Amino acid sequence: MAALMDRIYDRNFPVSSLTISRFVDNISSREEVDQAEYYLYKFRHSPNCWYLRDWTVHSWVRQCLRYGARDKALHTLKNKVQYGMFPDDFTFNLLIDSFIKDEDFKGACSVVEEVMLQESFDLPSTQILSMYALSGYLATKPELSVSEQRALGAALLICGLKQDNSTGLSAQLLGCALLGKVEMAAGIHAVFRGMPLMWTPGYLGRALAIMERVAAAPGDRKLSKDALDYLEGLLQDLSSALDSKSSSDEDELGGEEEGKKEEEDEDVQAEREKLPLYASRFKELSGQLQSGGKVDPSPLQVLVSSLVQQGLASAEGPDMEQYHRKVGEWEAERQQLIRREKDMRERAEEERQARQAAKAAAQ
DSSP states (O other): OHHHHHHHHHTTOOOOHHHHHHHHHTOOSHHHHHHHHHHHHHHHTSTTGGGOOHHHHHHHHHHHHHTTOHHHHHHHHHTHHHHTOOOOHHHHHHHHHHHHHTTOHHHHHHHHHHHHHHTOTTSHHHHHHHHHHHHHHHHTOOOOOHHHHHHHHHHHHHHHTTOOSHHHHHHHHHHHHHHHHHHHHHOHHHHHTTSSSOOSSOHHHHHHHHHHHHHHSOSSOOEEHHHHHHHHHHHHHHHHHHHHHHHHHHHHHHSSSOOOOOOOOHHHHHHHHTHHHHHHHHHHHHHHHHHTTOEEOSOHHHHHHHHIIIIIHHHHHHHHHHHHHHHHHHHHHHHHHHHHHHHHHHHHHHHHHHHHHHHHHHO
């Protein structure tokens, strides 16, 4: 099959989606995974690039997991534009689950980031697995870069919006806090560029709005204490940094034109000026949550683990039914393509024989 595709490409003809699908389906070793990666890349950069089938993407991920090449699956997923890797929800779940079982929460979060970018948090099972991966990674207290804070914050926020419970609200709060930290450090453009996020400034304000909503709402929905502690610590750190920066700026301006102050982004400056208001509002809302019994002492990871025990098993049943329906649809589409391929070959053979007959008659 590799030789066939090479001959087709050498003649500047496009390889069909069925051909690349057969190649992926017939992978039988780790070395052939590397070969398949090469041909997936070539197919993506061919005239037929739009026709990479969903079942081929699903089969590719399964084959990578089967032959110990999970890194290849993640590589093609992170470089999805170059390989055409846009998995469905069930395929995402397989990959996240594989990382979680090996307790590689950082790798699982890399997959969750791609789920977030595709906005594919539709299945409850995907939501639960994603939050389990995110909370598990944050529980290790990693040193996060600005880009990692942005990715984790966006994933927590968007995934949390799908869960109308204490776990989802706590995830939203922590997500807004992380995004607010990025906004304060680099501006709102650094938050929403390339992300499915709002471009309106004020993510710390949105975190406080979540607190206000929970404090005012009836029922038993709560916010986890570690998410509130993180927001409180963040507001204190930002306020201290702002005070020290103001003192430094006053010292610099005290001299005779020693240097010109750099012009700051107006939105960032406006948000920084709101920090004292945010801090006082946080204390007020925190008191309301405490008095109303709306603070859950359990860490976010414990809340997510409880959600896994309560909801994952019940969510898997409908997912499996949907997956089996999808497999049936894929098979029907594949059979249709096979029939079309057979008809085209027969037609091409008839045309070839007709040309040979006409040539023989002319001679």
